[in-house]
Structure formats: structure tokens, C-alpha cells
Amino acid sequence: MESILRDIVQRYIKESGSVVSILQDTQDRFGYIPHEAISYFSNELNIPESRFFGVATFYSQFYLKPRGKNIITACCGTACHVRGVDKTVSAVKRALELRPDEDTTDDNQFTLEKVACLGFCSIAPVVLVNGEVFGKAAAEKIVRKINSIRKSEDEE
Numbered sequence: 001m002e003s004i005l006r007d008i009v010q011r012y013i014k015e016s017g018s019v020v021s022i023l024q025d026t027q028d029r030f031g032y033i034p035h036e037a038i039s040y041f042s043n044e045l046n047i048p049e050s051r052f053f054g055v056a057t058f059y060s061q062f063y064l065k066p067r068g069k070n071i072i073t074a075c076c077g078t079a080c081h082v083r084g085v086d087k088t089v090s091a092v093k094r095a096l097e098l099r100p101d102e103d104t105t106d107d108n109q110f111t112l113e114k115v116a117c118l119g120f121c122s123i124a125p126v127v128l129v130n131g132e133v134f135g136k137a138a139a140e141k142i143v144r145k146i147n148s149i150r151k152s153e154d155e156e
């Protein structure tokens with residue numbers, strides 16, 4: 001890990017990069033931003049860790065924890081809430097055997113995330129599975145999709 005972080009620091013210094021570009025590079029390399037990386041950058045560049053965390057938590061594209069190979073995105077905006085997305089989320093959590101405080105399965109195959117309105121309110125509740133839009137996303141429909149992903153990955 002350290003050689004990758006050193007490369008990112010060198011590029012930052014040479015190209016007068018920004019904290020955002022360091023975080024983007026880091027996420028591109030690791031899939032998320034490890035805490036150790038932030039500590040390393042903070043020491044090497046004499047920038048407080050709080051600045052990295054401030055930027056990383058401001059932009060929703062940054063992840064401070066590893067994410068699963070498959071991403072399930074549940075819209076929790078008003079229309080989806082009213083149309084029962086909570087029931088779908090509960091069923092997905094059960095199907096993935098996620099504990100209440102977890103969003104990624106132990107095998108890193110699935111991450112369940114909740115977001116604000118995705119802009120498809122007319123077909124609420126809306127859930128994305130790896131970017132594929134499922135409107136009127138009943139729990140059974142999404143759990144079936146999860147099972148089909150698991151099955152196809154088991155066959156690989």
C-alpha cells in the first residue's frame with residue numbers, strides 16, 4: 001500500500017493537485033479511501049486529517065469503507081418512502097444477512113446503500129441493482145435479482 005500512496009503524493013506535489021484529486025486517485029486504486037491513506041497523506045503533506053475527512057464526507061462519490069462487488073441502491077426519498085421502500089430494504093437486508101449496522105456483506109459481494117430521490121418518483125419505490133433501475137420495486141423482485149446474481153457468480 002505504501003508505494004501506491006507514495007506515488008499519489010509525488011503526483012500531487014508535481015502537478016499541484018488538490019485534496020480532491022488525492023482522494024480520487026486513492027479511491028481509484030483501492031475502491032475506497034482507507035483511513036491509513038489519510039493518515040499517510042496528512043503526515044507527508046502536512047495537511048490535517050480533518051481536511052481530508054471533510055472533503056471525503058462532503059462529496060457523496062467518496063467511500064470511507066470498502067464496498068461490495070454488487071451495489072444495491074434503495075431510494076429513500078418521500079415518494080419511495082410513502083410507497084413502502086422500507087419493506088423492500090428490510091427484505092434485502094434479510095436476504096443478504098446484514099446486521100442492522102452493516103451495509104456490506106462479509107464476503108464483500110453486496111453493498112446496500114440508501115440515497116435521496118433518484119428522480120423516478122412515478123415508478124416508486126425505486127431500487128437500483130448495479131445501476132439497473134427497478135421500479136415498483138417489491139421486495140420479492142429485488143430478492144429474486146439478488147439470488148440470480150449469486151447463482152450466476154457461483155457458476156463462474
Ligand code: FES
Nearest residue numbers: 075077080117120
Ligand atoms: S423519491 Fe424515490 S425516485 Fe423520487
